[in-house]
Amino acid sequence: MSYSKWIGAAIGWSFGGPIGAIIGLALGSIVDSVGVSLQTYTEQPPEKTKTQTQPGDFEISLLILASIVIKADGKQDQRELDFVRNQFVSMYGKERANQAFKLFKEINKQQDISTRQVCLQIRQMMEHASRLQLIHFLFGIAKADGFVTDDEVHQIYTIAGYLGISHTDYESIKAMFYKSADSAYKILEVEKSATNDEIKKAYRSMVKKYHPDKLTHLGKEHQQGAEEKFRKVQEAYEQLQKERGF
Secondary structure (H helix, E strand, C coil): CCHHHHHHHCCCCCCCHHHHHHHHHHHHCCHHHHCCCHHHHCCCCCCCCCCCCCHHHHHHHHHHHHHHHHCCCCCCCHHHHHHHHHHHHHHHCHHHHHHHHHHHHHHHCCCCCCHHHHHHHHHHHCCHHHHHHHHHHHHHHHCCCCCCCHHHHHHHHHHHHHCCCCHHHHHHHHHCCCCCCCHHHHHCCCCCCCCHHHHHHHHHHHHHHHCHHHHHHHCHHHHHHHHHHHHHHHHHHHHHHHHHCC
16 A cells, blocks of 8 residues: 555545644655555545544554654653554554554654643544543553653653543543453442442443444454453453452
């Protein structure tokens, strides 16, 4: 797939507002080398109302937010960059991943990205399940180098807030990456004092929230992350079943 065809397919509502400015600047740095015109990417105006997120819009959002998190601690670890690249390869295949990572590197050079403005555009246009998936991916990046800084955690928390992700949803996803004595409870979004019946009810609710079918519209390349969240919910429930004997 040529670069122009890939990025042309990857732009819908995201090519407008602050995200459009970021992508336009990034493309401006590479269009000469790939021999394509920016006109290719400006023919589709952003949607005015929230619709089901298209794969390309999710990917563009992911590239920008990943860049923000990686730079949160003031340095860029090669392991974090490798994690992003490997995730792209696993989701898109090597050729498409190379195109995505080329754009990612140009975005990563920009120093004045407004986290708030980008997130508010995503929040306005992207449904809740896809926004949860973005947070899941960002925690994976933060942990890729084996050491998570307070700056990185704070940045993801800030992003989650701007995206309209509740504190309990944020803690649920965070607990999937950082083990503690009450991780299973946090994943299921219940207190340690919850009754067995309350845990069962919470499990059914979380199964609905994190079911991979909610992200089928993003394409099979994003099903792996959706299935991972779903599996963590199942593991948390099975752990509490074993501990409590129900």
